Amino acid sequence: MKRRPSPAATAAALIPASADLAELRRRADGCTACELYRRATRTVFGAGPSQARVMLVGEQPGNEEDLTGKPFVGPAGRVLGAALGRAGIDRGETYVTNIVKHFKWEPRGKRRIHAKPSASEVAACRPWLEAELARIRPEILVALGATAAQGLLGRGVRVRAQRGQFLSSPLAPRVMVTVHPSAILRSRDDAERHREMEHFVRDLRGVAAALHSTGNRSRSSSRLPSPTCPRTSFRSRETGRTAPSREGPTATARPRVRGPGPPRR
Numbered sequence: 280m281k282r283r284p285s286p287a288a289t290a291a292a293l294i295p296a297s298a299d300l301a302e303l304r305r306r307a308d309g310c311t312a313c314e315l316y317r318r319a320t321r322t323v324f325g326a327g328p329s330q331a332r333v334m335l336v337g338e339q340p341g342n343e344e345d346l347t348g349k350p351f352v353g354p355a356g357r358v359l360g361a362a363l364g365r366a367g368i369d370r371g372e373t374y375v376t377n378i379v380k381h382f383k384w385e386p387r388g389k390r391r392i393h394a395k396p397s398a399s400e401v402a403a404c405r406p407w408l409e410a411e412l413a414r415i416r417p418e419i420l421v422a423l424g425a426t427a428a429q430g431l432l433g434r435g436v437r438v439r440a441q442r443g444q445f446l447s448s449p450l451a452p453r454v455m456v457t458v459h460p461s462a463i464l465r466s467r468d469d470a471e472r473h474r475e476m477e478h479f480v481r482d483l484r485g486v487a488a489a490l491h492s493t494g495n496r497s498r499s500s501s502r503l504p505s506p507t508c509p510r511t512s513f514r515s516r517e518t519g520r521t522a523p524s525r526e527g528p529t530a531t532a533r534p535r536v537r538g539p540g541p542p543r544r
């Protein structure tokens with residue numbers, strides 16, 4: 280049995296302003312800010328280079344992630360990796376994380392089935408995501424699925440209607456919402472799975488095209504909170520309204536991402 284401190288309202292008190300990603304990961308390992316830690320095996324913090332130009336945010340770790348402690352290593356992670364590859368984005372150069380860091384599940388026979396985190400659990404975990412954002416400061420932030428999209432951008436965002444567009448947000452120079460790769464796995468048949476995968480790849484090609492067109496990252500153009508102020512709340516910036524972004528990042532070339540390439544059908 281792990282020894283844990285008593286639960287707190289949110290994770291904010293656990294996050295020192297000066298902590299780097301490694302320190303954040305270490306501290307998140309002992310987080311008890313909501314009830315999700317009780318039934319999970321371990322905290323699954325984000326992974327990827329601190330200089331990543333793209334940050335992808337999903338809902339929560341799944342069964343394999345919970346067992347390994349690494350994000351997006353299960354079936355949905357393999358779909359994500361395949362889609363990124365087809366879009367011309369090197370997954371190893373992205374930072375991947377989730378809006379909550381512990382696996383929420385319900386038993387079904389011998390299996391552990393994903394359960395959607397509540398709004399209060401998302402709110403409790405948000406300081407970890409804010410801290411990751413403040414340190415990565417991605418050029419492009421991609422929310423995967425409705426829980427991540429609404430947790431980041433407010434309840435007004437509609438993934439199906441707004442997917443693939445760049446939306447205005449103070450969180451990053453460009454913010455996109457798209458489906459979670461697990462939605463592709465839940466397709467009713469092969470034809471639907473194929474259609475959904477093609478659409479997902481198209482969305483990610485938009486990310487690749489934006490990276491390709493802007494070249495090098497421009498941290499100074501970001502409106503994200505400073506790494507020394509990781510507790511700046513999303514809530515205060517969250518409007519619940521999202522609109523296609525009219526601004527683009529200003530930057531110079533850094534060839535870390537291949538061009539979007541020709542569409543595959």
Ligand code: SF4
Nearest residue numbers: 310312313381403404
């Ligand atoms: S889900 Fe987030 S806030 Fe809740 S215990 Fe885990 S790390 Fe802490």
